[in-house]
Amino acid sequence: MTTDAQTERNRWLLLTPALTILTLAAAGPLLIVVVYSFLTAGDYGGVVWTFSTDAWFSVIAERDFFDETLSFSDAHLSIFWRSVKLSLMTTVVAFLVGFPTAYFIATRPPHKRDFWMLLIMVPFWTNLLIRTFAVMEIIRNEGVVNTVLMKLGLIDSPIQMMFTEFAVTLGMFYVFLPLMVLPIYASMERMDFSLVEAAYDLYASRWKVLRRVILPLVKPGAVAGSILVFVPSLGAYVTPRIMGGGKQLMLGNLIELQFGQGRNWPLGAALSITLLAIVMVALIIYVRSAENGETHHG
Amino acid sequence: MIEIAGLSKIFGVGASAFTALENINVTIRENEFFTLLGPSGCGKTTLLRSIAGFVNPSSGSLTVNGEDMLSKPPYARPVNTVFQNYALFPHMTVAENIGFGLEMLGRPKSEIKSVVADMLDLVQMAPMADRMTSQISGGQQQRVALARALAPKPKVLLLDEPLSALDFKLRKEMQIELKRLQSETGITFVFVTHDQEEALTMSDRIAVMKSGRILQIGGPKDIYDHPAERFVADFIGDTNFVSADLVTEANGIAQVRLPSGKTVEARSPAGGAQSGSVTIAVRPEHAVLSEPGALIDGRLKNIVYFGTDTHYHIESDGQPTFVVRRQNQPDAVEHHQVGDTVGISFNSGTAQVLRD
Amino acid sequence: MARPRSFDVRQQTGFTFVAICCFVLLYLPIILLVVYSFNAGTSIAIWEGFSWQWYEAAWNNEKVQEATILSLIIASSASLVATSVAVMAALATTRTGKFKGSGLVFAMINQPLMIPEIVTAVALLLMFAMIKVSTGYTGIWYLIIAHSAFCIPFAYMPIRARLQGMDLNLEQAAADLYGQPWQVFRRVTLPQLWPGILSGAMLSFVVSLDDVVITEFVKSAGQDTLPTYMLGQLRRAITPEVNAISTALLAISIAMVVAFYLLSKSKEK
Numbered sequence: 001m002t003t004d005a006q007t008e009r010n011r012w013l014l015l016t017p018a019l020t021i022l023t024l025a026a027a028g029p030l031l032i033v034v035v036y037s038f039l040t041a042g043d044y045g046g047v048v049w050t051f052s053t054d055a056w057f058s059v060i061a062e063r064d065f066f067d068e069t070l071s072f073s074d075a076h077l078s079i080f081w082r083s084v085k086l087s088l089m090t091t092v093v094a095f096l097v098g099f100p101t102a103y104f105i106a107t108r109p110p111h112k113r114d115f116w117m118l119l120i121m122v123p124f125w126t127n128l129l130i131r132t133f134a135v136m137e138i139i140r141n142e143g144v145v146n147t148v149l150m151k152l153g154l155i156d157s158p159i160q161m162m163f164t165e166f167a168v169t170l171g172m173f174y175v176f177l178p179l180m181v182l183p184i185y186a187s188m189e190r191m192d193f194s195l196v197e198a199a200y201d202l203y204a205s206r207w208k209v210l211r212r213v214i215l216p217l218v219k220p221g222a223v224a225g226s227i228l229v230f231v232p233s234l235g236a237y238v239t240p241r242i243m244g245g246g247k248q249l250m251l252g253n254l255i256e257l258q259f260g261q262g263r264n265w266p267l268g269a270a271l272s273i274t275l276l277a278i279v280m281v282a283l284i285i286y287v288r289s290a291e292n293g294e295t296h297h298g
Numbered sequence: 299m300i301e302i303a304g305l306s307k308i309f310g311v312g313a314s315a316f317t318a319l320e321n322i323n324v325t326i327r328e329n330e331f332f333t334l335l336g337p338s339g340c341g342k343t344t345l346l347r348s349i350a351g352f353v354n355p356s357s358g359s360l361t362v363n364g365e366d367m368l369s370k371p372p373y374a375r376p377v378n379t380v381f382q383n384y385a386l387f388p389h390m391t392v393a394e395n396i397g398f399g400l401e402m403l404g405r406p407k408s409e410i411k412s413v414v415a416d417m418l419d420l421v422q423m424a425p426m427a428d429r430m431t432s433q434i435s436g437g438q439q440q441r442v443a444l445a446r447a448l449a450p451k452p453k454v455l456l457l458d459e460p461l462s463a464l465d466f467k468l469r470k471e472m473q474i475e476l477k478r479l480q481s482e483t484g485i486t487f488v489f490v491t492h493d494q495e496e497a498l499t500m501s502d503r504i505a506v507m508k509s510g511r512i513l514q515i516g517g518p519k520d521i522y523d524h525p526a527e528r529f530v531a532d533f534i535g536d537t538n539f540v541s542a543d544l545v546t547e548a549n550g551i552a553q554v555r556l557p558s559g560k561t562v563e564a565r566s567p568a569g570g571a572q573s574g575s576v577t578i579a580v581r582p583e584h585a586v587l588s589e590p591g592a593l594i595d596g597r598l599k600n601i602v603y604f605g606t607d608t609h610y611h612i613e614s615d616g617q618p619t620f621v622v623r624r625q626n627q628p629d630a631v632e633h634h635q636v637g638d639t640v641g642i643s644f645n646s647g648t649a650q651v652l653r654d
Numbered sequence: 655m656a657r658p659r660s661f662d663v664r665q666q667t668g669f670t671f672v673a674i675c676c677f678v679l680l681y682l683p684i685i686l687l688v689v690y691s692f693n694a695g696t697s698i699a700i701w702e703g704f705s706w707q708w709y710e711a712a713w714n715n716e717k718v719q720e721a722t723i724l725s726l727i728i729a730s731s732a733s734l735v736a737t738s739v740a741v742m743a744a745l746a747t748t749r750t751g752k753f754k755g756s757g758l759v760f761a762m763i764n765q766p767l768m769i770p771e772i773v774t775a776v777a778l779l780l781m782f783a784m785i786k787v788s789t790g791y792t793g794i795w796y797l798i799i800a801h802s803a804f805c806i807p808f809a810y811m812p813i814r815a816r817l818q819g820m821d822l823n824l825e826q827a828a829a830d831l832y833g834q835p836w837q838v839f840r841r842v843t844l845p846q847l848w849p850g851i852l853s854g855a856m857l858s859f860v861v862s863l864d865d866v867v868i869t870e871f872v873k874s875a876g877q878d879t880l881p882t883y884m885l886g887q888l889r890r891a892i893t894p895e896v897n898a899i900s901t902a903l904l905a906i907s908i909a910m911v912v913a914f915y916l917l918s919k920s921k922e923k
Contacts (some may be wrong), residue, residue, distance in 0.1 A: 008419040008754075146699075232770070265780070
């Protein structure tokens with residue numbers, strides 16, 4: 001017989017390879033980012049190993065070049081604001097489309113639901129770059145939408161849709177939509193439709209049934225879906241880079257900019273930690289609401 | 299009150315079509331405890347859901363107080379349902395559940411509050427008002443489901459096997475409770491069950507259903523004592539079936555000849571029976587053991603003691619085992635032994651001729 | 655009296671319409687992308703006839719060849735490493751109660767799913783930059799290690815799910831029949847675990863093949879995987895050559911995902 005101590009030793013032995021790789025190439029390097037955020041920026045990129053909190057000030061403030069006074073950094077704040085705004089918009093639109101879609105799938109006959117969910121999941125597992133690229137081809141000046149509208153004579157010159165906040169939001173909506181549908185569908189599939197019948201029986205209209213019964217019952221799924229869309233939107237890099245074309249920077253692009261030649265690595269590190277902190281707060285909210293949802297249903 | 303005429307429901311189309319209801323005609327009266335009784339798959343729940351509005355009949359008409367129901371969605375019908383699994387909203391408290399219907403009807407808050415309080419008293423759940431529905435027991439959930447359905451004061455209350463999830467003792471309590479609520483509120487109850495005993499104890503009238511059709515409608519005593527069809531006799535209570543020949547039939551009274559050659563008087567079903575060979579039903583408690591040479595003779599195969607009564611199983615040629623039930627008396631002496639040849643007799647008029 | 659349309663409790667006004675729009679929206683761009691990869695002209699909006707020319711162009715493009723080979727090497731290595739360590743991790747963490755440090759272990763394994771990719775990319779950039787300076791090594795191992803790390807949760811999930819559904823009695827029966835632990839694992843556990851392992855390997859392969867952000871930050875000068883090559887191409891005039899490469903990548907991903915789906919369906923039986 002194996003003893004408890006042996007079982008315990010075997011467990012950690014089996015876990016060692018995975019934990020080593022994750023420590024080396026995922027969790028560990030985060031500590032380096034924290035350290036870098038407290039260093040001084042080198043003149044030509046890189047860092048000078050002296051302690052400094054300048055990078056953290058620079059996250060939201062800028063020091064006047066001449067009189068050394070601090071003021072809010074409009075450039076950074078507007079990028080923060082845009083990141084939050086576009087991520088929220090993406091989340092809202094994804095919910096407005098994803099919720100009815102999840103509902104549609106959940107009300108199909110059971111043996112057909114897997115097929116519909118596969119249709120949702122296939123694009124998700126295909127390359128994010130390619131999907132963003134596909135959306136770009138639709139709304140480019142030379143793209144399908146403009147070409148068709150011009151052929152029809154509705155417009156004379158192409159409508160500039162690329163490199164706008166609309167383009168970035170559309171791109172993120174498109175690539176992250178499956179993340180909204182999946183958890184909402186999961187909680188909707190478990191929903192007891194006799195509750196919907198009971199509400200109709202008690203004089204609730206279709207709208208009231210939706211608002212008072214269906215929405216509250218799938219709230220855990222809706223919260224999960226919203227977080228799952230909001231978090232990657234906030235840290236998005238590829239989609240805003242392609243759809244925003246350097247004009248509609250988001251946090252991810254601002255961070256990347258700090259690591260080019262002659263840029264400010266400590267600031268990039270500090271911005272990364274800031275992004276991470278926002279994401280962690282969102283995740284904690286999610287975990288809390290998930291726990292509430294569970295106790296709610298006993 | 300509820301007039302149902304020519305109601306049919308066919309699910310699916312073509313080869314997979316399934317007739318769930320076939321030409322249902324029934325009138326349910328004001329302030330009546332009406333039960334739909336039958337085995338699972340007989341269409342009783344489909345009929346109930348047609349009244350509620352969750353099933354759209356293929357043809358026929360359905361009115362409540364002369365008002366057409368089939369053109370109305372469930373939320374516009376003056377009927378409420380107590381669901382089999384209760385379907386209490388898990389995200390609302392007991393009081394919020396009970397007030398939901400009134401809230402949907404747009405009643406003022408003060409009215410909702412007072413009605414909810416009345417309902418909580420009616421089902422004796424006042425101390426639990428602010429509990430979540432997941433925090434109360436099955437029997438309590440049952441009461442809340444009842445209160446929720448009664449709160450909007452519907453013209454008709456539909457109950458879909460509401461007691462099936464309760465244990466035996468609680469079920470007995472709730473049967474009495476339901477009967478009390480029905481007489482206190484004066485609301486028409488339409489009750490669906492597959493439990494014949496439940497149907498007999500609670501109902502004013504019972505409709506026995508099978509394969510989408512209503513076989514017989516009548517009061518509990520009527521249905522029990524005078525089942526019109528073999529299925530009804532078999533489904534409700536225990537019955538002995540004896541084949542016999544119809545001699546004469548007039549004014550609901552038939553003379554039948556038993557295999558022993560003896561003739562006995564029996565009731566004939568409404569509409570009369572066919573001539574020739576018929577089946578008659580005799581309840582075990584209506585028969586008594588006697589000396590050989592009675593209406594039916596046979597060999598005593600088994601004596602089964604049940605506490606309140608004793609069952610005697612008697613075998614005779616060409617007939618299924620006949621059961622005679624005798625109520626036990628204290629200190630009674632058992633005169634019969636397995637293997638004895640005994641006679642079975644029953645009073646004229648207790649046997650029922652069945653329509654096959 | 656006119657009978658209204660039958661009442662369906664599951665119906666919600668407009669939902670089906672939105673859902674259909676959603677599916678069209680989801681697939682229309684991808685379908686157009688695929689269609690125009692066969693366009694005879696250079697436009698990605700005007701159809702000029704069918705042609706394989708962009709596939710030929712991509713096939714004969716040396717840069718694309720190199721990127722394809724690098725992508726495949728990295729994806730295969732990362733999926734092999736990630737799946738192997740994930741099997742061990744799944745065996746250690748499944749079918750056991752809460753153990754000391756279990757919360758931390760799960761957080762570690764799932765961490766690549768929670769932390770924004772750009773943050774991990776920055777962290778790896780900083781660390782590998784230090785190593786590159788001190789060792790001078792600029793090969794592909796940086797990419798393989800980085801990809802292995804973020805593939806671990808994707809490999810771990812289906813293996814763990816499979817293990818959880820497995821009957822512990824079978825292994826106990828094997829042990830009862832004098833099987834040594836290693837024999838029990840090889841003869842009983844592993845054969846049953848196989849679909850989960852295959853699923854995990856395929857998911858990791860697809861995830862590695864698709865990665866842009868971390869690769870873009872970690873790669874040394876001159877290295878390019880297919881996605882980073884395409885990202886670089888976007889700065890220039892876009893020709894259907896990119897569509898052709900995309901279509902090929904899409905085909906691989908879709909084939910893998912559908913296979914994964916069928917595999918996960920088969921285990922439910």
